[in-house]
Amino acid sequence: MPDILTAIWEALPFMLSGAWVNAVLIVGAMLVGLMLGVPLAVGQVYGCKPVRRVVQIYVWAFRGVPILVQLYLFYFGILAWASSIPWLGWAHLESPFLAAVLVLGLTSAAYQSQIFRGAILSLPAGQFKAARALGMSDATAITTIILPQALRLSIPGWSNEYSILLKDSALAFSVGVMEVMARTRAVASTTHQPLPLSILAGIIFFALTWVGVKALLALEKKVRIPGYSH
Amino acid sequence: MNDSDIILKVEGLSKAFGNKPVLQDATFTQRRGTLKVLVGPSGGGKSTLLQCINYLIPPDQGRVWLDGRQINPKSRRELSAYRQEVGMIFQDFNLFDHLNALENVRIALLKVKGMAKAAATERAMAELARVGLAGKADLYPAQLSGGQKQRVSIARALAMDPKVLLLDEPTSALDPELIGEVLTVIKDLAQAGITMIMATHQISFSASLADEFLFMEKGRIVEHGSPAELLGKDCCSRTQAFCAKLSELAGDAGQ
Ligand SMILES: Nc1ncnc2c1ncn2[C@@H]1O[C@H](COP(=O)(O)OP(=O)(O)O)[C@@H](O)[C@H]1O
Numbered sequence: 313m314p315d316i317l318t319a320i321w322e323a324l325p326f327m328l329s330g331a332w333v334n335a336v337l338i339v340g341a342m343l344v345g346l347m348l349g350v351p352l353a354v355g356q357v358y359g360c361k362p363v364r365r366v367v368q369i370y371v372w373a374f375r376g377v378p379i380l381v382q383l384y385l386f387y388f389g390i391l392a393w394a395s396s397i398p399w400l401g402w403a404h405l406e407s408p409f410l411a412a413v414l415v416l417g418l419t420s421a422a423y424q425s426q427i428f429r430g431a432i433l434s435l436p437a438g439q440f441k442a443a444r445a446l447g448m449s450d451a452t453a454i455t456t457i458i459l460p461q462a463l464r465l466s467i468p469g470w471s472n473e474y475s476i477l478l479k480d481s482a483l484a485f486s487v488g489v490m491e492v493m494a495r496t497r498a499v500a501s502t503t504h505q506p507l508p509l510s511i512l513a514g515i516i517f518f519a520l521t522w523v524g525v526k527a528l529l530a531l532e533k534k535v536r537i538p539g540y541s542h
Numbered sequence: 543m544n545d546s547d548i549i550l551k552v553e554g555l556s557k558a559f560g561n562k563p564v565l566q567d568a569t570f571t572q573r574r575g576t577l578k579v580l581v582g583p584s585g586g587g588k589s590t591l592l593q594c595i596n597y598l599i600p601p602d603q604g605r606v607w608l609d610g611r612q613i614n615p616k617s618r619r620e621l622s623a624y625r626q627e628v629g630m631i632f633q634d635f636n637l638f639d640h641l642n643a644l645e646n647v648r649i650a651l652l653k654v655k656g657m658a659k660a661a662a663t664e665r666a667m668a669e670l671a672r673v674g675l676a677g678k679a680d681l682y683p684a685q686l687s688g689g690q691k692q693r694v695s696i697a698r699a700l701a702m703d704p705k706v707l708l709l710d711e712p713t714s715a716l717d718p719e720l721i722g723e724v725l726t727v728i729k730d731l732a733q734a735g736i737t738m739i740m741a742t743h744q745i746s747f748s749a750s751l752a753d754e755f756l757f758m759e760k761g762r763i764v765e766h767g768s769p770a771e772l773l774g775k776d777c778c779s780r781t782q783a784f785c786a787k788l789s790e791l792a793g794d795a796g797q
């Protein structure tokens with residue numbers, strides 16, 4: 313028994329720096345998903361037919377292809393090819409971490425776009441009408457009236473998306489990102505003690521979920537519109 | 543009547559949803575500083591007419607002139623400029639829920655007119671004061687009563703210096719005890735010479751201020767005339783029959 317505790321104790325710093333990798337991975341993916349998910353949602357709600365079609369195909373593709381498959385496609389396929397282009401050499405595209413952020417972010421964009429779309433559609437139609445009646449262009453109405461309200465309504469869905477991303481981030485070990493799962497396996501293969509290390513990994517993931525969900529709850533409170541019940 | 547007296551001219555506005563005509567050949571002219579009142583049964587096309595006037599609902603046919611200039615709704619710039627000159631008040635207020643009263647009134651001054659923040663704030667505060675809500679500037683819509691919300695929405699429209707104000711049943715969504723405060727504001731505007739077109743069921747109130755009533759039914763303007771002509775004692779207009787029924791239902795024959 314003491315051997316196991318010693319093993320865990322010795323592995324702890326190594327495992328905790330893995331938690332840091334997961335955290336950066338998730339925050340990066342959330343941001344990629346946000347930057348892309350908002351225009352996707354706006355395109356799907358307000359766009360002309362071809363735009364709506366493109367968004368639908370995007371959402372359908374990224375929701376349909378498993379993350380593991382995408383990781384292989386991006387890391388061994390797209391990024392490996394891109395990094396062989398001479399004038400892109402400076403960018404060091406052949407990075408497992410970059411592949412993971414991109415795959416998780418692009419997939420998250422598909423899911424986030426549906427959260428935002430639902431939020432936009434839940435706003436009363438009169439908000440857009442009133443904005444137009446004041447002479448606002450559609451672009452101004454969307455950025456100053458619709459999105460500030462829709463993004464507030466999206467935070468609970470976002471919190472859900474965060475915990476899903478967190479679990480998906482463990483898949484990054486398949487292309488060699490040294491995140492918590494990869495480190496668990498590495499340590500377990502030398503100490504031959506997979507169980508305690510797996511428990512430790514579970515605790516780290518749980519803690520990351522807890523911190524993220526609490527942070528988003530705090531954000532939701534902070535931006536809540538006074539007088540509103542939800 | 544002098545031509546330069548005419549601020550708004552509407553000719554042959556028509557609109558169908560699917561193959562159901564909801565507005566047919568609406569035509570009228572309006573003189574500066576007058577109040578025109580739309581009355582008629584629910585579903586008669588009042589809201590559709592008002593929203594066709596500022597192209598929130600694109601009419602299938604018809605033309606609109608503001609201050610002698612014909613509106614070209616195909617040009618986005620022109621349409622935006624036109625809408626800035628035509629204020630709109632909605633039945634359910636449509637205040638921007640994430641902005642407080644001051645920000646609601648100020649937002650279009652900043653984002654549409656491109657005014658500097660200090661000037662826009664000053665103007666917005668002046669309009670809030672005009673509707674008696676200077677003290678509520680930092681409250682959000684969800685913290686205001688219905689009457690207060692409607693007054694903020696009037697301030698929001700007035701801040702744009704509109705040439706015409708369209709009001710779509712501004713008191714219909716209000717509890718009875720809150721109607722008075724909004725009617726008082728509207729009366730002040732009428733007396734200040736603001737040109738208005740108002741759909742309403744507040745017959746006796748508007749009869750004292752309006753220069754013309756338009757009675758709408760099944761998408762058509764079926765009668766029009768001064769309140770005295772249409773509502774006079776020995777007159778047997780459809781308008782009068784409708785208004786008599788309204789006040790009977792409201793249980794206040796004196797209204
Ligand atoms: N977006 C729409 N689609 C289909 N029918 C509509 C739409 N908007 C209004 N209508 C119909 O148009 C008719 C006129 O409505 P409206 O202009 O709201 O009348 P009012 O304001 O006088 O009550 C009604 O029969 C209504 O059902």
Ligand SMILES: [Mg+2]
Pocket residue numbers: 585588589590710711
């Ligand atoms: Mg109506």
